[in-house]
Amino acid sequence: MSIAISYQVRGCRVAQRACGFTLLETIVAMTIFAGAGMALYALFNTNLMSLAKVRDISAQLPPAYRAAEYVGSINPMVQPQRAIELDGYHVTWSAHLLDPVRQSQSVDGYVGLFEVGLFEVVFDLSEAGRSTGVYRLRVVGYRKVRELDL
Numbered sequence: 001m002s003i004a005i006s007y008q009v010r011g012c013r014v015a016q017r018a019c020g021f022t023l024l025e026t027i028v029a030m031t032i033f034a035g036a037g038m039a040l041y042a043l044f045n046t047n048l049m050s051l052a053k054v055r056d057i058s059a060q061l062p063p064a065y066r067a068a069e070y071v072g073s074i075n076p077m078v079q080p081q082r083a084i085e086l087d088g089y090h091v092t093w094s095a096h097l098l099d100p101v102r103q104s105q106s107v108d109g110y111v112g113l114f115e116v117g118l119f120e121v122v123f124d125l126s127e128a129g130r131s132t133g134v135y136r137l138r139v140v141g142y143r144k145v146r147e148l149d150l
Contacts, residue, residue, distance in 0.1 A: 060125075060132045067091045067125050068137060076119040077101075077141035089132070093123035095141070104142075114142045 021029075067086055074082075076095035083092040098120050104112030121137045 063087060063089050063127075064125055064133060064135060067123060068135060071121055071123045072137055072139055074121075074139070075141055076121055076139055077117065077143045080119075088127065090126045091123055092126075093121050095119040095121045095139070097141075098138070101141075101143075103145075111146070113144055113146045113148060115145050116140055116142045 063086075067089065070084075070086060071091070071093050074093075079095075081092075081094040083090065085091075096119060097117050099118040101115050101117040104114040104116050106112050117140070119139050119141050121139050122134065123137070124134050125132050
């Protein structure tokens with residue numbers, strides 16, 4: 001003789017095993033899932049935007065280095081401003097004196113052959129009419145004022 005004992009759990013019999021999720025439980029689960037999905041999408045979107053910015057900046061670095069190398073080699077006392085084409089990029093610069101022009105000295109402390117001044121050179125790098133960046137460089141300008149006396 002067997003005795004079947006059944007008791008109620010959440011309004012259904014355990015022995016039946018036909019109990020499922022209620023509508024309220026389903027809505028709560030879907031809300032949690034949707035919230036987590038939106039958070040993951042926002043994180044993914046932010047990472048994609050950051051990656052695009054890094055790609056753009058890394059593409060600008062080689063031309064910016066070439067332009068900085070060229071602008072660093074100029075003498076701002078002779079060419080205080082100018083515009084040139086360099087590897088398909090348009091480079092314009094202007095130099096501004098930071099320190100007053102001074103007489104140079106030799107290693108021994110004698111009067112040198114040049115006058116020197118410290119300049120800040122601001123140059124703009126643009127491609128197809130669109131500026132890719134404005135950069136600043138400090139360059140020493142010089143001008144020969146004496147001849148070597150032997």
